[in-house]
Amino acid sequence: MLVETLRQWLLQWGNRPGIAQALTVHPQTVSGRLHRLRDLLADDLEGAVVRAELLVLLTAEGVA
DSSP: OHHHHHHHHHHTTTOHHHHHHHHTSOHHHHHHHHHHHHHHTTTOTTOHHHHHHHHHHHHHTTOO
16 A cells, blocks of 8 residues: 555656646545655655665565
C-alpha cells in the first residue's frame, strides 16, 4: 500500500487528487500515507535526486 502510494506520488509529481483517483482512495488517505512515507524516508521526498533514486529503485524492483 505504501509502495504503490509512493509510486503514484513519483509518477504524478505529488498531485494528491490524481493519486487518490489512481488508488481509488480519499485524498486524505493519500496525505496520511505520505506522512508515513516521510517519517520512514526522513522527509527527503521533495528532493529531485531522491525522487529519481526512488523511481529507479521501484523500476528495478519491478514495481513501477
